Amino acid sequence: MSKRITPFASRYCSTLDSLKEAIRRKRPGLLRRGVVLQHDNATLHSANLTQQSLQRYGWEILPHPxxxxxxxxxxxxxxxxxxxxxxxxxxxxxxxxxxxxxxxxxxxxxxxxxxxxxxxxxxxxxxxxxxxxxxxx
Known part of the structure; x- marks a missing residue:
């Protein structure tokens, strides 16, 4: 699958940033232990921009058929x-x-x-x- 940038990938990455901040505030230990995120293979989830954000956070992606x-x-x-x-x-x-x-x-x-x-x-x-x-x- 091509990992292209979609119009919504930037917005999704902003949502991931907000999620990370919420976890940091509410459950700081979770970030140290590691986050497992489940999302499907929607284009915005597989976009390069999204993948770069997830890699930067070190979050594991739970595969979803x-x-x-x-x-x-x-x-x-x-x-x-x-x-x-x-x-x-x-x-x-x-x-x-x-x-x-x-x-x-x-x-x-x-x-x-x-x-x-x-x-x-x-x-x-x-x-x-x-x-x-x-x-x-």
Whole structure:
């Protein structure tokens, strides 16, 4: 795959910079032990600029097969509850939707996210055991 610069790679690198700063502030020991980042093979993730940032940080990339929603915590853990929360709501303005999303995220406790990330371990093992086939819930 060509590792070209995309229009969004610069923005993604800024997001990675913000993530690194947030980790430094909130979990400084994590940066010393090493960060394992999961993202897919989207063009902005494989862009040279992104790869240079990740190399500079020394972060390990957890490989993620293409089209594998069963291995993406946002797909198997986050979107279902979010969809249930938003059922029946309508928003006239984008700002109203953003506000509602922020309010919803503020109601989630750390255990919600911990469960999603921890279930990734068993899902990866299932994927390995199935030789890469789709992992059912």
């Amino acid at each position: 293409a089209h594998s929603p069963d291995l993406a915590p946002s797909d198997f853990h986050l979107f279902g509850p979010l969809k249930r929360h938003l059922v029946g709501m309508a928003f006239d303005k984008e700002d109203d939707l953003i506000s509602e999303l922020r309010n919803w995220f503020d109601t989630l406790d750390v255990d919600f996210f911990r469960v999603g990330i921890n279930s990734l371990l068993s899902r990866w093992q299932n994927c390995i055991d199935l030789h890469g086939d789709y992992v059912e819930k």
